[in-house]
Amino acid sequence: MIKSEFKGSRAPKEEKLEADLVIVGGGMSGVCGALTAARAGIKVVLVQDRPVLGGNASSEVRLWILGATSHMGNNNRWAREGGVIDEILVENLYRNKEGNPLILDTILLEKVSDEPNITLLLNTMVYEVEKSDDHRIDSVIGFCSQNSTRYRMQAPLFCDASGDGIIAFLSGASFRMGAEKADEFDEGFAPDVEDYGELLGHSIYFYTKDVGQPVRFVAPSYALKNAGELPRIRNFQVQDDGCRLWWVEYGGRLDTVHQSEEIKWELWRVIYGIWDHVKNSGQFPGTENLTLEWVGTIPGKRESRRFEGDYMLHQKDVVEQREHYDAVSFGGWSLDLHPADGIYSDQPGCNQWHAKGVYQIPYRCYYSKDIDNLFLAGRIISASHVAFGSSRVMGTCAHGAQAVAMAAVLAVENNWLPRDLSDPERIVLLQRALNRRGQSIPQLPSEDPDNLMRDARITADSALTLAELPFDGPWMPLQFSTGQMLPLEADTAYKFRVSVRAKRATELKVEWRTSSKIQNHTPDVTLETQIFELKPGEQEVTIMVSKTLDHRQYAFLCFEANPDLEIRGSETRISGILSVFNKHNKAVSNYGRQDPPAHIGIDAFEFWTPSRRPEGHNIAMQIQPAIACFGPENLNNGRVRPENTSNAYVADPDREQCAIDIYWPEKKTIREIVLFFDPDYDHPLESTLHGHPESVVPFCVRGYELKNCSTYTLVAVDDNHQAINRIRLDEPIETDHLQLILQRPLPTTPAALFEVMCF
Template sequence: MIQETYSKNRSLKEVSIETDLLIVGGGLSGTCAAITAARQGVKVVLVQDRPVLGGNASSEVRLWALGATSHMGNNNRWSRETGVTGEILEENLYRNKEGNALIFDTILIEKVKQEENITLLLNTSAFEVAHEGTQIQSVKAFNSQNSTLYKLSAKRYCDASGDGVLSFLAGASFRMGAETIEEFGEKMAPNVEQYGELLGHTIYFYTKDTGKPVNFTPPAYALKDIEELPRFKNIQADHTGCNYWWIEYGGRLDTIHDTEDIKYELWKVVYGIWNYIKNSGNFPEAENMTLEWVGTVPGKRESRRFEGLYMMKQQDIIKQNKFEDAIAHGGWALDLHPSDGVYSALPSCTQWHSKGTYQIPLRTAISRDIDNLYFAGRLVSVSHVAFGSTRVMLTSAVAAEGVAVSAAYSILNDVLPKETVEKEHITKIQQALLEKSSYIPHLKLDKSKYVSSKAKVSVSSELNLTELRTSENWKTLQMPSAQMLPITSDQKELSLRVPVNASEATTLEVTLKVSLDPTNFTPEKVIGLYSKEVKEGSQHVDLTFDVSELGDTYVFVCFAPNTAIQLNYSEDRITGILSVFRKENKAVSNFGEQKPPADIGIDGFEFWTPQRRPEGQNIAMQIKTPLFIGKKENLNSGIIRPVQSTNAWIADFEDNQPTLTLEWEEAKDISSIKLYFDADLDHAMESTQFGHPESVVPYCVESFRIKDENGKCIFQTETNHSTLCEISFDQPVKTSKLEVEFDRKNNSTPVSIFDFICN
């Protein structure tokens, strides 16, 4: 029993913690930064003011996490995020392919708690910063659940708090609102009076069919006259959760200090919309539906943006500018919303896409004022317009991983954050990121430092693609359809034989297109054009294109729509081989073609996008000029995804148990092995709400064995579901040979691997 008499001198319990890196903010960016830094060997304290991790991706808000793939609605092929971010998405797919936000919470907590170098403080709010000159000395934070006051001291600090509470209290320079067109020459800079300066908040809701009638009596504060909302026509009874992202409000207010007022207004709208759905009589299909969940925390889009050593602008994204200090990639559209949100008569969003992914420089994450402060998440150094793209969660998360590697390097090598952008340091940071499978456009992993680079490599087979085999699957050519194929600089022509089925005599039109930039996937230049007369019935059409001037690149074999023609679709799914279609995806302002006004600094082009599995089969065809897409030399590319080629070793279709062998002239001590499988990076692996057709990436090799020179098995698994498979041995294995035996999943997907490194 505890019993105390009156005292006027009581104080809170105080705990002091010293660490290497203090991260304030446990959204997806802060979480990925913490895990990444801990794995680099530094001690991390992660401070999160909520009871769960994940921020807008958590069960408190329930927004799906997304990034460069843009719901598979843009031309950014194979652009999904990897590294720790990808690891989390794959684990979520394995346990939670249905997209339950509660399960996603558990995965994030588990990932953090598994790292011995991380101290996690949930329900803990930073409220005071002690700083001397240009250095932060310590941070005070209060945990409302254990009534404890923390004093946290670190060598480096990272603000991933969204609103930037740490940076604000430290005195760092920031902006809040929109720049004018005159400041940076951004032609998308908004007309502030008409459009506003800030993106608002949103509260999401979930519904459920109970199987029996459910009544609903709205709270007194529910919004009346829902039909007067400019976005009234968007209301649908079968839309749940994030489909109502357009319930947005607060962009005309202070999106930090007015958040509670914004939340109440959003509740009014949500309950008013649900009352209309249930009680207007216009939605009889909603009779058995109940309101299962309404968010109590609004999803924030925009508040403060802090000034770093560089500020990204519209031009950096649209022109895909290159940076020597690049640490990550982005690819979401420049996505701005009118500040009046749900009450605005303007379109609910304005999304303009670039032709491909872009680089994000480290300098956007380093304070220009505070010597030991990094930024991560949506508060990094970008203009309001550029923020429209960089703000999305998976883009923020992979950039935060780059910040974490820089911070760890800064600590371990005793250099200031601003010094890490110098050539001698940034190259090492970039290589550390690439080794853990992060993607930085135009950069390659340097293989020379690995023991595996000195080995003689042999494989049991290599795929020389001669056909995409036919199946029973015929589809009418209702929309422009294309098969993407990689060609090499030594190829003179591309010769194809395509099976077609015509309901009547007609003309088949086929165009060969390429991107002007071979590292993009926006087909914009016509290389060849055929008009082939076809007769009624089944037949083959022969096509030959001159590709002698192209070099290493992907070509698009484009078939014009014709409802009298059917194409055959193959069951073969192969790394780096993909079909795309000129179709709409209104969720990301893709209407088949981007036609921007002439005065906003945006390019016009066609969208050619893939279909979600189980659709999206390749177009069946014979390739009479075979494509050597699976050669073992691809293992030396240093690129862990298709770009100008497949970049993968792919076994032959007839090879049911492929082997990869590394041999050295003398025995080596092997302590660790990394295998980089195909993560199917064109599939937008949304974290919640969107369901996915399988729990393991289709190209991931689940079963394989590694043997030494004596045939002894030193590692085996039948349950691998990670496309970056990392193996560490307690004691080094001394051997002059490593042989990896892979078990093939099915007859339509040959085994493939991007890289294999060991040390």
């Protein structure tokens, strides 16, 4: 029994926590940052004001995680973010290919709770900052409503990943809220704030369920009475639910921090008003048996404060793909702004303009220019309103948070502050540490002096020489212009033979294209055009191209749309090889081509995008000379995904297994081996609602064996589904020879491996 006499006041229970890094905010940025830092050996406190992790991706909001891949609706090939965020998405695919947001909750909680270096505080709101001087945070204070405990969290370093920037704000850091004028950063896409507004609003979603019998709906008194008059309701489809309702948006004219509760109530009015209209207006047949299964109780927030770092990302960084000496992350979502009036606007729900490829994000965007020991992560990083339209999405935010976390690790180890790492000589240490973990910074291959593979000799008992994509697949109608992407050599004249089928006598137009930047996958340069006269029926077409490439890069053999033609596909799928289509993806404002107004500083170009599996077959063809860029020399070139070429070792497709031998001129002491398999970085892996055809990516090697000197087995795996396999040996070994045996994942997909690292 506890009995306490009257007191004039009482203080809540208080606990003091000390760590190397305190991360405030448990969305995808905070989660990926905490996991990265903890696995690298420092102590982390992760503070989350909600009962689950994931933020907008969690079951409380249910927005799918996306980033540079943009629903496969842009020209950013193999652009899914690497490292921990990819590990989470691949694990979610394995356990949850149907896209249940509750399962994603469990995955995030499991990964964080499994890390002994992370102290997780859920339901804990940080409300106060204590500073040792004007420019340094000493501790932050939070209160947990569930256990009535106040926490004082002290650390040399802090990371604000809270979305609204609560500790950055309380510490006095410089911030912006709203849109810059066009002339500040020479941004042609900067909005007219009087007409368009300055802020993106919030959204709330709902799920429906068919219960097999008629269900009545009586709207609550606060539901919007005239939802049928909303401009956007005209496009509503009965099957739309979850984050497909992103256009149910409101709040861009209000203070998206301090008026969030008002915004939430208005969104509830709208949501229940929409459902009342759908159920009771008689305009939506087939809804009799539908009921509301779930309605969000907190809104998904897009925009509030942005804090200033030593560099501010802006429109030209995105569009021109500017390179930065301190690049640590990348983006690739469109410049995506929304009218501030949201659901009440008669303008389109979004205004998206894409770049021709991914862009680098510099480290200087990820720390406060004012608070010496404060990192920034998530949507609050240092970016203009226009650039924020791209950098704000969760995949990009999480990827940047991984960079912040590794910076914190290096800062702890060397007694540095965040700005110290922006020094050109020190930033190399951060870039190297990130790439070792699969960060894949564009145009920055891993060059790690500690990697013993740098002086290794690598052989394989087989390697793909691509002379043919077999003629064993479906006939593909040329409904859209169709292209085959191939990694080709410079100064080489190629010949291709394809099989087509014509309904009647017609013409086949073929274009030979490449990209104006060798790292891009936008076919914006036409090298050659040929036209072939065809007779009715099936026939072969031989295409001899006379124009050669100036660089080793991807080229596109493009076949113009023709309703009278089909082209033969291939069942074979190979790492680094894709077919693409000049088709539409309205979800990301892709209508086959973008033609922006001339004054807004955005490029006009065509979209050539893949189809999702099980569609998206390669075009069957014979190729002369054969493509020979798939050898074992790729395994130590520092690149873990396709860029200007495939960068993958690919085995002979006819071999069920292959052997890779790694030799050193003298014995090496090895404690860890890291293998980088192919998780199909082109597939977006939306985390929620969307669903995917497989639980394991078909390119990923499931089974492998690693041997020491071809004699005894160090590890044998038969159920792999992850891209990065980190093999830490219980005891280091001394050897001058390792052998890796890979099993072919599927009869139509040869074994592939991007990189091997040894330490």
